[in-house]
Amino acid sequence: MADLQNGGSPAMLKPFFDEESTVTYCVGMLMDAGLVFLSDTRTNAGVDQINTFRKMSVFEQPGERILVLLSAGNLAITQAVVSLLHERQAKEGESLLNAPNMFEAVRHVGDCLREVHRRDAASLRAFGIDFNASFLLGGQITGEAPRLFNLYAAGNFVEASIDTPYFQVGESKYGKPILDRIFTWGSPLQEAAQCALISMDSTLKSNLSVGMPLDLMCYPRDSFSGERCLRIGSDDPYFKSLHEAWGARIKQAFAGLPGLNWEQCASL
Amino acid sequence: MADLQNGGSPAMLKPFFDEESTVTYCVGMLMDAGLVFLSDTRTNAGVDQINTFRKMSVFEQPGERILVLLSAGNLAITQAVVSLLHERQAKEGESLLNAPNMFEAVRHVGDCLREVHRRDAASLRAFGIDFNASFLLGGQITGEAPRLFNLYAAGNFVEASIDTPYFQVGESKYGKPILDRIFTWGSPLQEAAQCALISMDSTLKSNLSVGMPLDLMCYPRDSFSGERCLRIGSDDPYFKSLHEAWGARIKQAFAGLPGLNWEQCASL
Structure with a gap:
């Protein structure tokens, strides 16, 4: 609620020249068991232009990458x-379909991003619009383990590791605490997917610029298949049950906490 | 983890002319039962200058305000x-000690802030430093119910209400979901204080710029007393027990969630 001064969102104050923006929430998770990706689909260009676009693209050669x-x-x-x-x-x-490895693949995405920058950045600047874009690229190409990269607007990138096993882009802060508490390199895929969905649920609850439906991809290591891919709508019975169960269980978890005892603590 | 590009924090990249900054975490909560305030004490002016300053000031006339x-x-x-x-x-x-009501009190704080702006803003601007300051002012003056205000750098302010019963300043996003899930106008004081501490714990876990010790104030409505005021250090046994219990209970809550069933959901 710190941003009431700005009407809740900077974008809401700019009635004209508003570019459609996906300042929303995506998470990519790398673990021993594979990869999980989750994105929302909300975009907005001001308070009265809320739209739905897919933010997840899948490039697949079944059995190979x-x-x-x-x-x-x-x-x-x-x-x-x-x-x-x-x-x-x-x-x-x-193409991403013939890059020899994930490193070359993410470089290729960076090259495309830099081409768009060369073409568009100056024109955007003339309208006071930042060249604002970031990507998560993850996957597996035969001969390598699964890998995950976070690509910045400048076309450079960092790679996830056992110590830093997830990346977020967009409205990342609301959903970070639950990832930090639950997700590790050793998490099973299904648990990671649930954790991503809870992280998204917390973000949806606290920020209007993120919205359903969601795109979820679970990739089991060495499966070279994108079949575990779901679109989750706002009336999806599983997401509803997860949302309700989490809300109730958080309240239960909270209710059982040790009570605050004034006498035990030193006075200021 | 979206800010690895900036080394984790923009402040860390500026070795010189770094002003001590309190981009940390404070929350103020207004409810039927009274008020709760919680602040951390961390300030920093770059990666090697981490200091502790009190961010909570109490103005009290016992029995009156x-x-x-x-x-x-x-x-x-x-x-x-x-x-x-x-x-x-x-x-x-x-003075805040003789303002006739909370509205005049917050205006007085706004006037002082504007005086500092008149004196310092131009000099700061010459060094490329924003005039960055925000305040929460809450309390009770005899004749009124407890009130809570969020004061912006421009010296203007908004007031909390039954619909918007809390304000955060600083690193607010990590700790917002738990407030949104648990805290309401009808919360008992002790529950609100616990919720504020959990909200702080989530922020501490996910952001290094927020740090112990904490200052906590619980104000029971119509008590006109600041005696429920604590400094909570990093080895405080209550905060430790709360931190550990919450971590364990979140994991339990998560472990009991309904499982993800691929067959139940529609394919993309």
């Missing part, structure tokens, strides 16, 4: 990058 | 405002 790309930021930029990835695949044969 | 001021932002600004409040009280007799 799968790559999942999540995006956040200015929708025109992130869509241009995804279109360019498809166009280069069709025209030049350079 | 109590006002609690929490601050976030540039420490030089917020300290100047608090010093000015004390100086005006000594010199001019205009």
Whole structure:
């Protein structure tokens, strides 16, 4: 509630020249058992333009590789990058589908992002619009273990590891505490997916700019298959039951906490 | 983990001219039963200058009024405002201790903040430093119910209500979901204090710029007394037990959630 001064969201104060923005929530998780990806689909360009776009793109050669790309930021930029990835695949044969490894794949996404930057950044600047885009790219290519990268607007990137096994983009803070408490490199896939959904549920509850439906992908290591991929709508019975169970269980967890005892603590 | 690009914190990249900053975490809660205030004490001016300052000031006439001021932002600004409040009280007799009501009291804080702005803002701007300060002022003056205000850097303010019963300043997002799930206007004081401590615990876990010890004030309505005021150190046995119990109970709550069933959900 610290941002009442700005009407809840900076975007809400700009009635004109509003670019569609995906300042929303995506999380990618890397673990021994595989990968989990979750994104919302909300975009907005001001208070009266709330739209739904897919932020998860899947590039798959069944049995050989799968790559999942999540995006956040200015929708025109992130869509241009995804279109360019498809166009280069069709025209030049350079593609996420034939990159020799994940490192080359994420470099390729960075190259496409830099091409969009060269084309669009100056024009955006003329309208006072930042070149705001970030991506998560994760997946597995035969011969490698699953890998996960966080790609910045400048086209450079960092890689997840056993010590830093997840990345978030967008409205990341609301949903970070539950990830920090529950998720580890050793988590089973299903538990990681539940943790991602709870993290999303906390974000949905505290921030209006993030919205249903959700796109969820669970990738079991060495399966080279994207079949565990779901779109979760607002009336999805599983997400509803998870939402309600978590709300109730948090209240229970809270109710059983040790009571505050004034006498035990030193006075100021 | 979205800010690895910036080394975890923008402040960490600026080795010189770093102003001591209290971008940390404070929460103020208004409810039927009274008021709760919680602040951390961490300030920093770059990665190697981590200090502890009190961010909670109490102005009290026992039996007649109590006002609690929490601050976030540039420490030089917020300290100047608090010093000015004390100086005006000594010199001019205009004071939080004789304001006729909470509305006039928060206006008085706003006036002091604006005086600091007139004196310092241009000099700060010359060093590229924003005039960054915000305050929570809450309390009760005889003749009124308890009230709580969120004061912005411009000296204007909003008031908490039954619909918006809490304000946060500083690193607010990590600790917001638990407040949204647990705290209401009807919460008992002790429960609200526990909720504030859990909210702080989540923030401490996810953000290094927030740090112990904590200052906690619980104000029972119509008590006109600040005696329920604690400093909670990092080895405080109650906070330790709360931290451990919450960590364990969150894991329990999570472990009992309904399992993810791929078959029940529609395919993408």
